[in-house]
Amino acid sequence: xxxxxxxxxxxxxxxxxxxxxIGKEVRDEGSVSLNIDIPFVxxxxxxxxxxxxxxxxxxxCLGIMGxxxxxxxxxLVPDLYSVHNKLxxxxxxxxxxxxxxxxxxxxxxxxxxxxxxxxxxxxxxxxYRDDYIRQLTRDQSLVxxxxxxxxxxxxxxxxxxxxxxxxxxxxxLKAKPQIDTKEFEIQHGDILVLCTDGxxxxxxxxxxxxxxELPKNLEKRLEILVNKALEKGSRDNITIIAAVYLETPENKxxxxxxxxxx
Numbered sequence: 001x002x003x004x005x006x007x008x009x010x011x012x013x014x015x016x017x018x019x020x021x022i023g024k025e026v027r028d029e030g031s032v033s034l035n036i037d038i039p040f041v042x043x044x045x046x047x048x049x050x051x052x053x054x055x056x057x058x059x060x061c062l063g064i065m066g067x068x069x070x071x072x073x074x075x076l077v078p079d080l081y082s083v084h085n086k087l088x089x090x091x092x093x094x095x096x097x098x099x100x101x102x103x104x105x106x107x108x109x110x111x112x113x114x115x116x117x118x119x120x121x122x123x124x125x126x127x128y129r130d131d132y133i134r135q136l137t138r139d140q141s142l143v144x145x146x147x148x149x150x151x152x153x154x155x156x157x158x159x160x161x162x163x164x165x166x167x168x169x170x171x172x173l174k175a176k177p178q179i180d181t182k183e184f185e186i187q188h189g190d191i192l193v194l195c196t197d198g199x200x201x202x203x204x205x206x207x208x209x210x211x212x213e214l215p216k217n218l219e220k221r222l223e224i225l226v227n228k229a230l231e232k233g234s235r236d237n238i239t240i241i242a243a244v245y246l247e248t249p250e251n252k253x254x255x256x257x258x259x260x261x262x
Contacts, residue, residue, distance in 0.1 A: 001035055001036065001037045001038065001246055002035070002036050002037075002038070002040070002109065002243045002244060002245055002246065003033070003034075003035055003218070003243070003244045003246060004022050004033065004034055004035075004036055004042065004241065004242070004243045004244075005031065005032070005033040005218045005219045005222055005241070005242050005243075006020045006022055006027060006031060006032050006033075006042075006222075006239075006240070006241040006242075007030070007031040007219070007222045007223065007226060007239070007240055008020055008027060008028060008029060008030070008031075008237065008238070008239040008240075009226050009230075009237065009238045009239070010029075010237050011198060011229075011230060011234055011235070011236060011237055011238050012230075012234075012235060013235075013236065013237055015055055016028055016029065016055060016237050017046060017047030017048075017054040017055045017057075017058055017102075017237055018044065018045065018046050018047070018058060018196050018198065018237040018238070018239035019044075019045050019055075019058040019059045019062050019239070020042075020043065020044045020045070020062070020194070020239050020241050021041065021042060021043045021044075021045075021062040021065060021066055021106070022034065022036065022040070022042050022241065022243075023036050023040045023041070023042075023066075024066045024067075025066065026059060026062045026063050026066055028055070028058070028059055031219060031222070031223075033218070033219050038109045038110065038111065038112065039070065039108065039109060039110045039111070040070075040108070040109055041065060041066075041070045041106060041107070041108045041109075042106050042107055042109075042192075042194060042241050042243055043062060043065060043104060043105060043106025043107075043118075043194065043241075044104075044105055044106065044123050044194045044195060044196050044239050044240075044241060045057075045058035045059075045061050045062050045102045045103060045104050045105075045123070045196075046058060046102060046103040046121065046122075046123055046196040046197065046198075046237070046239070047100070047101070047102045048101040048102060048103070048166075048169060053096060053097045053100045054100065054101070054102065056097055056100055057087060057091075057097075057100035057101055057102035057170070057171050058102045060086075060087060060090065060100075061083055061087060061102050061104055061170055061171070064083045064086055064087075065083055068083075070108045070110070072110060073108065073110050073116045073183075076108065076116060076118065076181060077118075077179050077181060080104070080118060080120075080179050081176075081179065083104075083170065084170045084171065084176075084177060087100065087101075087102070087170055087171035088171055088172075088173055091171055091173060092173060099171070099172070099173050100171050101169050101170065101171040101172050102121075102169060102170050102171060103120060103121025103122060103123045103166070103169050103170070103196070104118070104119070104120045104121065104123070104169070104170050105117075105118070105119045105120070105121065105123035105124060105125055105137060105194055106118055106119075106125070106194060107125060107192060107194075112247075113185055113186055113187070114183065114184070114185060114186065115183070115184050115186055115192065116181055116182070116183050116184075117136055117137060117180075117181060117182050117184065118179055118180065118181045119137040119138070119140070119179075119180045119181075120140065120169050120170055120177045120178070120179055120180070121140055121166050121167070121169045121170075121177075122139045122140060122166050122197050122200075123137075123194070123195065123196045123197060123200075124137050124139070124194070124195055124197075124200050125137045125192065125193070125194050126192070126193040126194075126195075126205065126208065127184070127186075127190060127191075127192060127193075128190065128191040128192075128193060128208075128209065128212050129187065129189075129190050129191075131209070131213060132209065133193075133205050133206075133208055133209040133212065134205075135205060136182065136184065137180065137182075138180060139166075140166055140167040140169075140177075140178065140180070186245045187245065188245060188246065188247040189244070189245065189246075190244070190245045191212060191218075191242055191243065191244050191245075192241075192242070192243045192245070193208065193212075193240065193241070193242050194240065194241040194242075194243075195225075195238075195239065195240045195241075196236070196237065196238065196239045196240075197236060198229060198234050198236030198237045198238035198239065199225060199226070199229045199234070199238050199239075199240055201234070201236070202228075202229045202232040202233060202234045203225060203228050203229050203232065207228060208225065211224050211225050211228065212242075218242055218244065221242070222240050222242055225240055226238050226240065
C-alpha cells in the first residue's frame with residue numbers, strides 16, 4: 001500500500017491551471033492525504049499557458065484518466081493516447097476550448113514492488129530513497145534537448161530565453177505527443193514525488209531532498225516545498241504529490257498518521 005499526500009496552490013497567478021489525481025479523485029485546489037492500495041494511478045497535470053482553457057485541459061485530462069482502469073501495464077500507452085484523442089476531440093469542437101493543452105506526469109502502481117512512470121511535457125517524477133533524490137523522468141523541453149546535444153550548460157537551462165518551450169503535449173491539434181514510460185522497482189520507505197514546473201523550476205532537487213529529510217509529517221513537508229518555491233519567486237501554479245511505499249504484513253493494519261515522519 002501507499003500513503004499519499006497531494007497539494008496544489010495557484011501561487012501568485014489569478015487562477016490555477018494545475019491539477020492532480022490520486023486514484024479516482026481529481027483535485028484542483030487544497031490538499032488531501034490518504035492510504036491507498038495497489039493498483040492505482042497518481043498524476044499531475046499542468047495546463048499550457050497561452051493556450052485556451054489550460055485549466056480545463058488539466059482537469060479534463062485527469063478526469064478522463066480517473067474513470068479508466070489502470071490495473072494493467074499492458075495497455076498503458078494506448079490508453080493514454082486515448083486521453084489525448086478525447087482532449088483533441090473536445091478542443092476541436094468548441095471555440096472556447098479550442099486547442100486546449102496540458103502536460104501529464106505520473107505513475108501506475110500495478111503490482112507489489114513495481115511502478116511504471118509516464119511523462120508528457122516538463123512536469124517531473126522524483127524518487128527519494130535512502131536520503132538521496134533522483135529524477136526518474138526526462139523533461140520534454142527545448143532546453144533539455146539543447147543541453148543533451150551540448151549546446152548549453154546545465155546552469156544555462158535555468159535562465160535560457162526559451163526555457164518555457166516544451167514539446168507537443170496532450171490536446172495539441174497539430175502534433176502527436178511522445179509518451180515516455182519506464183518501469184521501476186520500489187522498496188519499503190521509498191517516496192515518489194510528482195510535481196509541476198512551478199516547483200521544479202525554482203526549487204532544486206537537492207533542496208527537495210533536504211526538505212524531505214525534515215522530521216515532520218509528509219503533508220507539512222509538501223507545504224514547506226510550496227512556500228520555498230514562492231519564496232524563491234515562483235510565478236506559476238505549484239502542485240506536488242508525494243507517495244510513500246509501505247510494505248505491511250497481511251495480518252497487520254498500517255498505523256494511522258500520528259504527525260510523525262509520515
